[in-house]
């Protein structure tokens with residue numbers, strides 16, 4: 001089958017088949033496991049061919065900052081999983097997200113973002129955009145009245161995360177997409193916490209989806225990568241020139257690791273999510289816990305939003321313990337199986353204290369504006385036995 005027929009056939013596959021077989025581009029050797037091409041440049045058959053490739057008149061690779069075979073396989077597999085026309089993979093999640101934000105903007109443009117964002121995303125919006133003459137407004141992502149007011153003015157980009165760091169806030173993606181389009185802009189959704197297994201923002205009206213593939217997609221704590229997904233015309237016109245000339249290209253080895261990680265993404269995310277739902281209930285029942293945030297628990301303030309757009313509660317939860325920061329630190333230090341780590345989406349369960357780590361750059365008032373205080377722990381549930389995790393967590397909570 002030629003490549004374009006193979007690509008079209010893959011669009012009829014179900015997600016599990018796409019995750020295992022999508023984007024395969026076999027060499028003449030017929031290898032079963034995807035080949036890892038470590039090369040910076042490509043040899044041309046003739047000077048004419050070199051000129052034709054550079055002009056874009058002939059398909060093929062020209063330089064690995066522009067694209068390379070293993071990275072291209074990952075891009076095609078991710079596009080299939082997301083149901084996106086096109087994907088570009090970068091060296092890290094922030095490489096993808098910073099490019100997704102900066103490439104479409106120019107001086108005088110306006111951006112609206114939800115307050116609850118990954119720390120570096122918030123830093124770009126709050127500190128970098130104003131330096132380049134871009135107007136930024138933050139809103140409470142769960143409050144549609146605030147979105148309506150902010151998007152009553154022409155706006156180029158809207159940036160949200162749902163569920164968001166660190167307290168799993170929910171944003172109504174379809175409603176914000178509609179308001180964004182009325183304001184003439186693009187909605188960018190950072191879908192890291194949900195993954196394409198549980199939530200597909202493009203089907204809800206988002207224009208661009210971004211990922212840190214470092215998280216669930218690698219899923220085993222090994223490499224960093226990121227992805228931008230959207231319509232082919234937007235990616236080719238707006239993002240390709242930016243990515244080619246600024247150079248956040250992913251390393252082929254890292255792309256290969258993520259490609260293999262995707263084969264088990266659905267199995268891992270569904271198993272981790274089932275454990276997380278069980279642990280959220282156990283934690284909520286403990287006397288030393290003040291509050292639990294889990295997207296599919298009915299006591300989550302944004303439960304209705306999460307329930308309508310996310311197919312399960314996901315792998316992440318947050319808990320507030322008695323005793324403020326001292327209580328939170330005692331809890332973390334008493335964990336014996338779970339590691340203290342600010343990464344997430346790993347097969348190993350990981351816990352962190354956002355207000356002194358991932359969100360330490362924000363002032364106390366900024367933290368408070370997203371509901372965060374020093375009593376909160378963010379928890380990424382892994383693939384260990386759920387009973388073992390339950391025992392570890394309850395033992396740590398008993399000593400708070």
Ligand SMILES: *Cc1c(COP(=O)(O)O)cnc(C)c1O
Nearest residue numbers: 092093094118190192212214225
């Ligand atoms: C980790 C993360 C990022 C940044 O990705 P990196 O791969 O660390 O650069 C962005 N957004 C969210 C929600 C994340 O969890």
